Amino acid sequence: MAQPVDTMMAQDASDLPRSYSTAERPNEGILFFGNVLPLRLQWLLRLPFHTDRIAPEFLKRINDNPTIAAADPVKLMQKAMSGQPTLQIKEVLPRLKEGGAFVKFSHDASASPSEVEAALKAYLKEKQIRPWWNPFQRIRAALVRGRPWVEDLYRLPSARLKAEFLPSDPGEQAAELSQEQLYSFFRPYGKLADIIAQPADSKIVPRFAYLDFADARRAIMAKNCMHGYKVLEEEGGGKAGTIFRLTYERKAKPHWIRDWFFNHPRIVIPALAVLITSITVAIFDPVRTFFIKAHITRQFHLTDNKIYKWFKAQATDILVKMRHRDDDDAGMEAIWDDRKDLIEQIQTWLLESVNTFIIVQGPRGSGKRDLVVDQALKHKRYKVIIDCKPIQEARGDSATINAAAAQVGYKPVFSWMNSISGMIDMAAQGATGVKTGFSETLDSQLTKIWNNTATALKQIALDGRKKDDKDAHLGDDEWLEAHPERLPTVVIDNFLHKSQEGSIVYDKIAEWAAGLITANVAHVIILTNDVSYSKSLSKALPNRVFREISLSDCSLETAKRFVITHLDAEDDDLPVNPAEKHLPPSQRRKDLHELDDVLPLLGGRLTDVAFLANRLKSGETPSKAVREIVRQSASEILKMYIMGSDEARRWTPEQAWHLIRTLAAKETLRYNEILLADTYKSGGEKVLQALEQAELISIVSVNGRPHSIRPGKPVYLPAFRLLHEDRVLRSRLDLALLNESIKLENASIEKYEAELRNLAELPKQPAELAPRVKWLLGKVEASQAKVEGYESESNTLKKVLVNEY
Numbered sequence: 001m002a003q004p005v006d007t008m009m010a011q012d013a014s015d016l017p018r019s020y021s022t023a024e025r026p027n028e029g030i031l032f033f034g035n036v037l038p039l040r041l042q043w044l045l046r047l048p049f050h051t052d053r054i055a056p057e058f059l060k061r062i063n064d065n066p067t068i069a070a071a072d073p074v075k076l077m078q079k080a081m082s083g084q085p086t087l088q089i090k091e092v093l094p095r096l097k098e099g100g101a102f103v104k105f106s107h108d109a110s111a112s113p114s115e116v117e118a119a120l121k122a123y124l125k126e127k128q129i130r131p132w133w134n135p136f137q138r139i140r141a142a143l144v145r146g147r148p149w150v151e152d153l154y155r156l157p158s159a160r161l162k163a164e165f166l167p168s169d170p171g172e173q174a175a176e177l178s179q180e181q182l183y184s185f186f187r188p189y190g191k192l193a194d195i196i197a198q199p200a201d202s203k204i205v206p207r208f209a210y211l212d213f214a215d216a217r218r219a220i221m222a223k224n225c226m227h228g229y230k231v232l233e234e235e236g237g238g239k240a241g242t243i244f245r246l247t248y249e250r251k252a253k254p255h256w257i258r259d260w261f262f263n264h265p266r267i268v269i270p271a272l273a274v275l276i277t278s279i280t281v282a283i284f285d286p287v288r289t290f291f292i293k294a295h296i297t298r299q300f301h302l303t304d305n306k307i308y309k310w311f312k313a314q315a316t317d318i319l320v321k322m323r324h325r326d327d328d329d330a331g332m333e334a335i336w337d338d339r340k341d342l343i344e345q346i347q348t349w350l351l352e353s354v355n356t357f358i359i360v361q362g363p364r365g366s367g368k369r370d371l372v373v374d375q376a377l378k379h380k381r382y383k384v385i386i387d388c389k390p391i392q393e394a395r396g397d398s399a400t401i402n403a404a405a406a407q408v409g410y411k412p413v414f415s416w417m418n419s420i421s422g423m424i425d426m427a428a429q430g431a432t433g434v435k436t437g438f439s440e441t442l443d444s445q446l447t448k449i450w451n452n453t454a455t456a457l458k459q460i461a462l463d464g465r466k467k468d469d470k471d472a473h474l475g476d477d478e479w480l481e482a483h484p485e486r487l488p489t490v491v492i493d494n495f496l497h498k499s500q501e502g503s504i505v506y507d508k509i510a511e512w513a514a515g516l517i518t519a520n521v522a523h524v525i526i527l528t529n530d531v532s533y534s535k536s537l538s539k540a541l542p543n544r545v546f547r548e549i550s551l552s553d554c555s556l557e558t559a560k561r562f563v564i565t566h567l568d569a570e571d572d573d574l575p576v577n578p579a580e581k582h583l584p585p586s587q588r589r590k591d592l593h594e595l596d597d598v599l600p601l602l603g604g605r606l607t608d609v610a611f612l613a614n615r616l617k618s619g620e621t622p623s624k625a626v627r628e629i630v631r632q633s634a635s636e637i638l639k640m641y642i643m644g645s646d647e648a649r650r651w652t653p654e655q656a657w658h659l660i661r662t663l664a665a666k667e668t669l670r671y672n673e674i675l676l677a678d679t680y681k682s683g684g685e686k687v688l689q690a691l692e693q694a695e696l697i698s699i700v701s702v703n704g705r706p707h708s709i710r711p712g713k714p715v716y717l718p719a720f721r722l723l724h725e726d727r728v729l730r731s732r733l734d735l736a737l738l739n740e741s742i743k744l745e746n747a748s749i750e751k752y753e754a755e756l757r758n759l760a761e762l763p764k765q766p767a768e769l770a771p772r773v774k775w776l777l778g779k780v781e782a783s784q785a786k787v788e789g790y791e792s793e794s795n796t797l798k799k800v801l802v803n804e805y
Contacts, residue, residue: 029113030144031103032224033073038133039099073103080123098220117143147228157220161211162249168241175238176207190218292456295409296384334561346376356523362551365607368527382488389494397442408453450512457522480520489523496530514540553604566613594622603714633719650690657733664724671706731800738790745783752780
C-alpha cells in the first residue's frame, strides 16, 4: 500500500537527491507526473524563505480536498494499478517550478516499469483527469528513463530544450545524433515544433541541438524523463554511448513587429505619422476649439464677470469723487462726429447681409482700429481681433506659430515639437529616400490654427439656435445666411504690415478670411495701411467685390475741435483768476489762437494731433509744441532713414536724402521724374516702394499707376524743410550725392573709352564708324563736363564742412 504522501516528501533542500535512476535498485522505477501543480506558482521561488517547504503543505491541502483530490499522483497510481497490490510508492518529490512531481515506486518481479507506465497512461487517457487550475490540459505521466537532476536553482521552464551530447566515460568521444534520431527519442513526450542542429562549422563543444516543443509542459516532461539518458550504440550513440544533458533554453523572441517596422520604413513611418496625427486631432483639437471659443466669448475674463461688474459699478462714484477725470480718449468725440457716417456704414453692412468683406484702408495713425473696434463694433458681443504685426515680425517658425496661436487663444501649442519632428523627418528621409510626413511645415501649422478658429466661430454663431424657432427646419448654412446678425466679426489688423512679396502669413490669412466669407461663418473686416491690398486679396477672392472705406487725415477744423475738447476734458491744477474759474481751460488760455497758424504744419494725422493736445495740456504753447514735434520728427527721420547702418534697409542714405531735399522744395513730386535721377537709375521702383512701406513717403496712384510722391505724414514736410535748412547736414549729404554722381559719370567715361579703344584697334577705319566715334566722343565730353561741375560744387560744400559746425 502507498504510504502517506506528506511523510515521504523531501523536507529540505539538503534532502534533494542529486539524481534518480531506475538502476539504483532492482524492481524500482520513477514516474514523472506533469500538470500536477500550476506553473503560476513560480513567483514563490523569489521569496526569501525556502520554497520547497511550501510544496508539501500545498499538496497536502489539495489532497485533503475531495473535489480536487483526483489530481493526487499517489491516488492516480493506486487506481491505475488496482489489479497489482504488490506496487508500493516509496517517495513523492514535488517540483514546484515545473508544475509536476516525481514518484518513486517499487514492484515485484511479475511486472516491469514499462507495464506500470502503460497502465497509468491508459488510465489517464480514459479518465481525462484535469486539474481545476488548468481545465484545458489533462494530467500526464511518463517513465523516467534517464537520471534527472533535481535542483532548486531559479531556472524556469521554457518550450525550448538544449540537448548536449556527452560521452559516457571521460576521454571517450560522444556521437552527435541526427534530427531523425532526436525526433524518435523526444516525439513521444509531445509535439515538436522544430529541431535545430548545431552548425557544422561551429567550434563549440560539447555538441548540441535545440528542441523546440509546441508547449512548455511537454518540454518539462521530456527534460525530466530523458535527462541523463544513455543512448546505446545500437540506438546511434556510438561505441561508448552518448548521454543527453538537457537544459531549458530561453528562446529568443522573434520581434517580428519590430523587425517589420525597421525593414519597411517607407510604409511604417508615414503610417505612424498618420496615426500620431489622428490621435492628436482626436484629443487636442476639441480642447483647442474650446479655448478659442473661450477667448472669443471672454468666458473666463474677470472684467466680464457679473460679480466684478457689480463691484465696479458700486465703486465708480466713490472713485470719481476721489480723483480727477483721466481719460486718454478725451476729445475723440470730435473725431467720431466727423466720421459718424463711416461708423454707421460699417454697422449697416454687418446687419444687412452675409458675405460681408470690409476693407478699411488708411495711413498709419489715422485711427482705423479705434474707428472699427471701439466705435463700429462697440456693442458687438462676439468679435476676435487678429493683429498681423506680431505674427509677421516673429523670428522663426516656432515664434510665428506661437504668435498666431496667441491672437486667437489657440492652446495647447507644441511649437517646439516642430523642430524635433523636422530632425526626425530629415533622418528618416535620408534612410528611406522619401518624405515621411512627420514634420509639419509652417503652412500646415497655420492652417491648423485658422481651421480650428473657423470651427469655433461657427459653433459660436450656432449657439443661439433653438429647436423651437420658426426656422428650426433650416440647415446650419441656411440658418446662418438667414441670420447675419448672429455671425461673429473677425477684425484683421495691420494687414500687409511690412509686407513682403509671397509672405506665407498674409497668404494664409487671406485664404482663411475668404473661407469664412464663403462659408457664411463670420463677418471679416481688414485694416491695412497698404494701398495695394487688392493685389493680395484678389488671389483669395478673385470674384468678390470688396466693401471699401478709405480713411484720410482729419480736416483742420476737426483737428482743432479735438485739441480743444481734449483740453476741456479735465481741469488743470494751475492757479487761475477767480473771475475766469467758471470758464473751461480752453477759454482761459490766451495762446490757442496760434492753433490756426500751426495746425497746417502738423496736418490732420490723428496720432500727431493727439500728441499736440498732450503737450498743450502740459503747459506748452501751440507754437512751441509744434516746433518740438517737428524737431522730433526731423530727428526720427535722420535716425531711421539716413544715419546708422541698418542692414535691413533697402535704400541708401543718398536715395533717401534726394527725396527729402526735393520734397522740401516742392510738396509734390512726379513719380517718373524721381526715377530719372542718377541715384535711382538702378532699381529705383523697388527703392521707392521700400521707402513707402517705411512711411518716409506716400505714393499716390491714379488709374492704377503711380502718379506722384508726397511726404509720408503731413508733419514730415516741415521736418524735411528743417533738415534742409541745416547747412552742415545739407552740405554733407549733398557731397555724398555728388560723389555718387561723379562715380557714375566716371564709370560711363570708362565704358565709352573702352569702346573707342576697341574701335581704334581695328586694322582699317571704315567710314561707317565715323558717326559712332563722334557720338562716343560727345558722350565723353558731356560726362567730363558734368564731372568738372560736380567737383566744383563739391569744393564749395567742403568749405562749408570745414568752416562750420
